[in-house]
Amino acid sequence: MAGNSGLNDLVGSAAGAGARSSTGSASSAGSGSSAGSGLAPVGVLALQGDYREHADVLRSFGADVITVRRPSELAQVSGLVIPGGESSVIDKLSRMFGLADPLTEAIAAGLPVYGTCAGLIMLADTVLDGIEGQQSLGGLDIAVRRNAFGSQKESFEVDIDIPALGAPAVHAVFIRAPVVEQVGERASILGALDDGRVIAVEQGNLLGTSFHPEMTDDYRFHRRFYDRVLSVGFHS
Numbered sequence: 001m002a003g004n005s006g007l008n009d010l011v012g013s014a015a016g017a018g019a020r021s022s023t024g025s026a027s028s029a030g031s032g033s034s035a036g037s038g039l040a041p042v043g044v045l046a047l048q049g050d051y052r053e054h055a056d057v058l059r060s061f062g063a064d065v066i067t068v069r070r071p072s073e074l075a076q077v078s079g080l081v082i083p084g085g086e087s088s089v090i091d092k093l094s095r096m097f098g099l100a101d102p103l104t105e106a107i108a109a110g111l112p113v114y115g116t117c118a119g120l121i122m123l124a125d126t127v128l129d130g131i132e133g134q135q136s137l138g139g140l141d142i143a144v145r146r147n148a149f150g151s152q153k154e155s156f157e158v159d160i161d162i163p164a165l166g167a168p169a170v171h172a173v174f175i176r177a178p179v180v181e182q183v184g185e186r187a188s189i190l191g192a193l194d195d196g197r198v199i200a201v202e203q204g205n206l207l208g209t210s211f212h213p214e215m216t217d218d219y220r221f222h223r224r225f226y227d228r229v230l231s232v233g234f235h236s
């Protein structure tokens, strides 16, 4: 899934990162049930970032996937992926499009959500090093630091043991990634770097990784999210 367009979406500056009129491969499928299961579609927040890659991963599971850019689309979904990209842009656009409050409400109501990188930042209760005025949706009892790896190591790849996923280790791709600096008592750690810095967390129906499984061919984190979607059967 390591499509160049997705990578450009991740590393590109905020300039030109506004709402896209093109739906790309993640075109909205409208309402409908997911893969004959009677389940509502799974959503991918498509304001900015590499949402197409996430949609492709979920479709590979047989899921019915829709892109989410407005509250009426959010109201249809049984789960949501918030992709990587630029959290300050996703934050601004979600407020501009009237999605921020419905998203916060859906998270509080138990919507299963998986956030990667910028998506993890959006799910954090506390954001360190946000731009002025930056807000998050919250939900995860954590504090994340944006761009925590500094300019020298903005992007890197490393194998990380994730006990909850079993063997083999996950090949994790970090792109201007955040780290989880504080983990509150309601969140649990799924993975950390050798130096102890936390990069994967879970809390009830919320899952977050600093890195980008959609850029590899190991979809166990997406599978974990989708299994949660199937078992929760969320509808608003």
Ligand SMILES: NC(=O)CC[C@H](N)C(=O)O
Pocket: 010, 083, 084, 085, 086, 087, 088, 116, 117, 118, 119, 121, 146, 147, 175, 176, 177, 178
């Ligand atoms: N790959 C990514 O999602 C990068 C996240 C970005 N640094 C941010 O602050 O949102």
